[in-house]
Amino acid sequence: MQTVDLAIIGGGPAGMAAAIGAHEQGIEDIVILERENALGGILNQCIHNGFGLHAFKEELTGPEYAERYIRKVTELGIPVKLGTMVLDITPDKEITAVNPKGMLHIRAKAIILAMGCRERPRGALNIPGTRPVGIYTAGTAQKFVNLNGYLPGREVVILGSGDIGLIMARRMTLEGAEVKAVVELMPYSTGLKRNIVQCLDDYDIPLLLSHTVTEIIGRHRIEGVKVSAVDENQMPVPGSEQFISCDTLLLSVGLLPENELSMAADVSLSPVTGGAVVNERLETTTPGIFACGNVLHVHDLVDFVSEESMLAGRNAARYLQNPEPASRREIPIRSGQGVRYTVPSFMDPDTMDEVLTIRFRVNNVYRNCYICLYFDADRVYRRKARILTPGEMESVVLKKEMFTEHKGVSSITITAEEATNA
Amino acid sequence: MKTLTCINCPIGCLLTVSVDEHENQCIKGNLCKRGIVYAKAELTNPTRTVTSTVRLRNAAVSQLPVKTSSPIPKGTMRACMLALKYIEVSAPVAAGDVIIENVCGTDTDIIATRSMPAITDLHA
Ligand SMILES: Cc1cc2nc3c(=O)[nH]c(=O)nc-3n(C[C@H](O)[C@H](O)[C@H](O)COP(=O)(O)OP(=O)(O)OC[C@H]3O[C@@H](n4cnc5c(N)ncnc54)[C@H](O)[C@@H]3O)c2cc1C
Numbered sequence A: 001m002q003t004v005d006l007a008i009i010g011g012g013p014a015g016m017a018a019a020i021g022a023h024e025q026g027i028e029d030i031v032i033l034e035r036e037n038a039l040g041g042i043l044n045q046c047i048h049n050g051f052g053l054h055a056f057k058e059e060l061t062g063p064e065y066a067e068r069y070i071r072k073v074t075e076l077g078i079p080v081k082l083g084t085m086v087l088d089i090t091p092d093k094e095i096t097a098v099n100p101k102g103m104l105h106i107r108a109k110a111i112i113l114a115m116g117c118r119e120r121p122r123g124a125l126n127i128p129g130t131r132p133v134g135i136y137t138a139g140t141a142q143k144f145v146n147l148n149g150y151l152p153g154r155e156v157v158i159l160g161s162g163d164i165g166l167i168m169a170r171r172m173t174l175e176g177a178e179v180k181a182v183v184e185l186m187p188y189s190t191g192l193k194r195n196i197v198q199c200l201d202d203y204d205i206p207l208l209l210s211h212t213v214t215e216i217i218g219r220h221r222i223e224g225v226k227v228s229a230v231d232e233n234q235m236p237v238p239g240s241e242q243f244i245s246c247d248t249l250l251l252s253v254g255l256l257p258e259n260e261l262s263m264a265a266d267v268s269l270s271p272v273t274g275g276a277v278v279n280e281r282l283e284t285t286t287p288g289i290f291a292c293g294n295v296l297h298v299h300d301l302v303d304f305v306s307e308e309s310m311l312a313g314r315n316a317a318r319y320l321q322n323p324e325p326a327s328r329r330e331i332p333i334r335s336g337q338g339v340r341y342t343v344p345s346f347m348d349p350d351t352m353d354e355v356l357t358i359r360f361r362v363n364n365v366y367r368n369c370y371i372c373l374y375f376d377a378d379r380v381y382r383r384k385a386r387i388l389t390p391g392e393m394e395s396v397v398l399k400k401e402m403f404t405e406h407k408g409v410s411s412i413t414i415t416a417e418e419a420t421n422a
Numbered sequence B: 001m002k003t004l005t006c007i008n009c010p011i012g013c014l015l016t017v018s019v020d021e022h023e024n025q026c027i028k029g030n031l032c033k034r035g036i037v038y039a040k041a042e043l044t045n046p047t048r049t050v051t052s053t054v055r056l057r058n059a060a061v062s063q064l065p066v067k068t069s070s071p072i073p074k075g076t077m078r079a080c081m082l083a084l085k086y087i088e089v090s091a092p093v094a095a096g097d098v099i100i101e102n103v104c105g106t107d108t109d110i111i112a113t114r115s116m117p118a119i120t121d122l123h124a
């Protein structure tokens, strides 16, 4: 069996940044395992621009952003196995993979999970009606158009107003299709404002908020959908139904971390994010297995994926250099009022770096509120925010010095509170 | 009166633009100065970066992603897309290579955004 210090599963932006982070800390015996025939992950099909504004202060397209990291990985001489699909990981870090040359067994001293996420399929959605041809997830349509040059339809309805759906509304319009409507269940879009303006408003594509598809019609190929308004409990309003004819329905109803492998490795998953439960070093509940990028929690900006993943790489290096640190404290980081989840969900003030970024999402749209940080019942930090939306990841920074006055802290809580009662 | 959504931050102020009796433009609804700058640009000369693909031969995938090297006037986007429709490129290509010079007289080039080796190189 082949052995390696660090195996990285997935060669998207997360896997590449993790490899670079570990390499910078002196780890050279690395392998990146990627099932596609190219590095870059989902970025290869995201040909639109808007990547890298935070990391490079430039607007790059997905492939351009990926290429910066591909070049770095190549320059550093980090070994990559393309066309290699990982099938299994055991808790003691034995990896089984397959590629055109056959089966591969690798024993790693540390593993970084960077498998990205997948789109929620329609099965999870329970729309009544038939199951005709012409229904795709937005990401699948994106792959067809941008990598294979094949337009999946001419008259399109999009369910869900996440960024991928918005981006595809514009893309299909520019390629000559007619996008009849984007239908969103919630009273707000989870997509970026900029995408609503530049992908929908620019082309006069209607965005139907508080609406949903209530029936799919068509025998072989989809012929149309019924769309209804919904009330505040997200139940269809009787009598509001309208028929929209279409030959294609795109689903953009959210992403789920791809964690089958993590489960095989005994990694505990968070029921909220669908990703691994990690401490401040991005280490999962299985020692020596780390997670970063979209497999950990769904990110909207790749810049933060890269940042988080560099950290995972550095921490994996630290683990390899000292696999059994002194006893660890695990202080839980709780999602308080208004907060849906935090990453990490545990931390240790003794082993943390000088600063630790905690990323989180809120569970609703909040205007004029405070982001607060509590050590037990004491508020140690707060910051005003004009608007918080579930679609945009937020962060607060923990500083080591905050703990000097709170040595015995037993839990940390993050909240989003209306300004009036703060 | 016209309305616009400012895209410079997640607040997304709804900007209303009206013209007063002295023919002066009056922009309201912005919470900060960037909203005014944005509305003025959108009203006088809205521009967008076009990203698309062109056909690619001799490579592992059949499409090469491309973009305009800088934003072009919104009104020229359709013509630009049409110009891309019949282009075919052969690998190898490097990101940044000019695919069409001065597309539709916009003084902007269409450039490749991904490097693609030729299939023959891959097997070498
Ligand atoms: C359609 C779409 C549009 C987006 N638009 C934007 C945008 O405009 N701006 C922005 O900043 N961000 C955008 N993002 C977000 C950004 O692209 C992602 O956050 C980022 O790509 C996540 O990186 P990752 O490495 O975690 O995952 P991925 O890019 O998905 O990479 C995961 C990699 O792991 C590989 N893999 C998975 N399982 C296995 C296995 N078992 N064995 C081997 N390899 C495996 C996959 O093949 C893939 O290459 C978008 C995301 C999507 C999906």
Ligand code: SF4
Pocket: B006, B007, B008, B009, B010, B011, B012, B013, B030, B031, B032, B033, B034, B035, B036
């Ligand atoms: S005007 Fe200012 S505050 Fe309002 S959306 Fe634009 S940038 Fe944000």
